[in-house]
Amino acid sequence: MRIKEVLKEKGITQQVLAEKLGVSYQSIKQTLNAPSVTTSTLEKIAVVLDVPIWQLFTSPEEVSKESGTGLHCPVCGAELELKQKEVKDE
Numbered sequence: 001m002r003i004k005e006v007l008k009e010k011g012i013t014q015q016v017l018a019e020k021l022g023v024s025y026q027s028i029k030q031t032l033n034a035p036s037v038t039t040s041t042l043e044k045i046a047v048v049l050d051v052p053i054w055q056l057f058t059s060p061e062e063v064s065k066e067s068g069t070g071l072h073c074p075v076c077g078a079e080l081e082l083k084q085k086e087v088k089d090e
Contacts, residue, residue: 001042003032003056006049020048 007017018028021044031037046053073080 001037001056002058003045003049006051006056010049012049017045017048021045 014028015025018025042053
């Protein structure tokens with residue numbers, strides 16, 4: 001799990017996370033250091049961090065892949081950027 005990394009990325013401390021979840025700081029420390037965490041707890045943490053639950057398990061590289069267009073150049077593999085064409089009234 002990468003909850004600590006997501007906290008750092010979002011600039012949220014473990015203390016603030018604990019307060020938003022309505023639990024003690026010690027409880028959060030134990031949760032973040034536990035070998036496993038319940039799905040219910042993970043869902044609550046994801047809501048507080050405003051991320052989909054899967055982002056608590058994937059690398060930042062995977063997250064950035066998922067947040068893109070999903071379209072890639074068939075030749076070089078680079079991600080394609082989509083732009084909306086402006087339609088002019090005639």
